Amino acid sequence: MSLKGIDQILKKFEYRESAIIAILQEVQEKQNYLPEKDLEYISEKLPIPLTRIYRIASFYNAFSLKPRGKHIISVCLGTACHVRGAPMVLDRLKLELGIDIGEMTEDGLFSLETVNCLGACAMGPIVVFGKEYHGQMTPARVESAIKKYKKTSKE
Amino acid sequence: MIKFTIDGIEVEAEEGQNVLQVALDNGFDIPHLCYHEALEPYGACRLCQVEITRGNRTRLTTSCNYPVQEGIKVQTKTEKVIRARKLVIELLLARSPNVPVIKELAEEYSVGTPRFSLDNDDCILCGLCERVCREVVGVEAISFLGRGSSRKVGPPLEINPQTCIACGACAYVCPTNCIKVEENENERTIVRWGRTLPMKKCKVCGRSFAPWFQLDYFGKITEGIPKDFWDKCPDCR
Numbered sequence: 001m002s003l004k005g006i007d008q009i010l011k012k013f014e015y016r017e018s019a020i021i022a023i024l025q026e027v028q029e030k031q032n033y034l035p036e037k038d039l040e041y042i043s044e045k046l047p048i049p050l051t052r053i054y055r056i057a058s059f060y061n062a063f064s065l066k067p068r069g070k071h072i073i074s075v076c077l078g079t080a081c082h083v084r085g086a087p088m089v090l091d092r093l094k095l096e097l098g099i100d101i102g103e104m105t106e107d108g109l110f111s112l113e114t115v116n117c118l119g120a121c122a123m124g125p126i127v128v129f130g131k132e133y134h135g136q137m138t139p140a141r142v143e144s145a146i147k148k149y150k151k152t153s154k155e
Numbered sequence: 156m157i158k159f160t161i162d163g164i165e166v167e168a169e170e171g172q173n174v175l176q177v178a179l180d181n182g183f184d185i186p187h188l189c190y191h192e193a194l195e196p197y198g199a200c201r202l203c204q205v206e207i208t209r210g211n212r213t214r215l216t217t218s219c220n221y222p223v224q225e226g227i228k229v230q231t232k233t234e235k236v237i238r239a240r241k242l243v244i245e246l247l248l249a250r251s252p253n254v255p256v257i258k259e260l261a262e263e264y265s266v267g268t269p270r271f272s273l274d275n276d277d278c279i280l281c282g283l284c285e286r287v288c289r290e291v292v293g294v295e296a297i298s299f300l301g302r303g304s305s306r307k308v309g310p311p312l313e314i315n316p317q318t319c320i321a322c323g324a325c326a327y328v329c330p331t332n333c334i335k336v337e338e339n340e341n342e343r344t345i346v347r348w349g350r351t352l353p354m355k356k357c358k359v360c361g362r363s364f365a366p367w368f369q370l371d372y373f374g375k376i377t378e379g380i381p382k383d384f385w386d387k388c389p390d391c392r
């Protein structure tokens with residue numbers, strides 16, 4: 001993220017240390033992860049020690065310190081989704097994308113993650129592409145879903 | 156003055172003190188790994204558990220962060236306390252089977268081989284290093300990272316903390332001695348954090364005695380000490 005962009009976010013939160021989580025969320029919003037130099041810049045501007053920011057950023061699962069793809073694919077592995085076949089969907093996703101859990105495809109389009117429950121068990125197995133929820137997923141539907149997102153990101 | 160009893164013996168304490176502190180001052184033996192008198196209590200190691208009776212309620216609690224109160228009864232060696240401590244020691248021993256201080260505790264409380272799967276971590280996450288760095292030194296070069304079973308203490312990015320002054324306070328307070336400090340003629344290295352800093356030579360005897368960064372920092376945070384104080388080693392001051 002540009003330093004100007006970070007400045008704007010910091011200004012919006014009036015440089016309050018207590019707003020650090022909200023600040024990190026907004027910084028992450030744009031690029032799906034928190035780059036080292038952005039965190040250093042925030043620590044300098046607030047100003048709070050870098051360790052305090054890393055402590056928070058490494059604690060919450062919502063934050064990533066590793067680059068993630070444009071579309072984050074989250075496969076629900078909660079009990080309900082699990083018994084409805086989520087592991088098979090996950091295996092198919094791994095195969096189609098050629099990556100393991102927590103990795104990003106080489107073209108930077110997709111990252112694969114697992115979650116423990118999305119609170120919509122009736123729709124299971126659920127896979128979330130970015131912010132779109134896909135219920136009743138099957139291994140067969142994985143391919144078409146990926147294709148769709150590949151297409152939309154080309155446009 | 157607040158009066159209460161520990162194992163039936165009456166003791167006096169001042170408002171704001173914690174039970175463990177008072178007990179140790181009065182010569183009671185309560186094991187503890189995450190407590191240091193210069194730091195805020197943290198209640199992480201759970202070894203200092205005692206039974207405290209207040210009114211008609213008795214409960215097991217950590218003494219390091221329990222504020223003294225008039226008339227409470229503290230018991231440090233009841234069956235319940237010993238049982239709780241033994242479990243804590245067993246868990247610590249499973250995590251760090253090769254740490255001398257934990258092996259000694261296990262022997263003292265006759266805890267054998269743990270039922271749990273053995274690990275070989277020399278850090279018990281007591282947080283003393285992190286607290287001393289923040290509360291006493293004030294540089295916050297290290298902190299807790301991650302969560303749950305992958306939680307650990309370290310600098311941001313887990314290597315070479317840029318704000319670390321290599322003072323070695325973390326190594327000094329570490330109960331398991333897992334933070335090592337190495338010194339050669341010109342440099343001091345805090346091995347666990349991967350931080351190496353050049354040291355200043357004493358103006359009088361010429362011996363390297365402390366990192367430049369550390370002395371600069373001390374010069375900044377202290378008042379009314381002549382500048383050349385930080386040019387001489389402790390022996391020549």
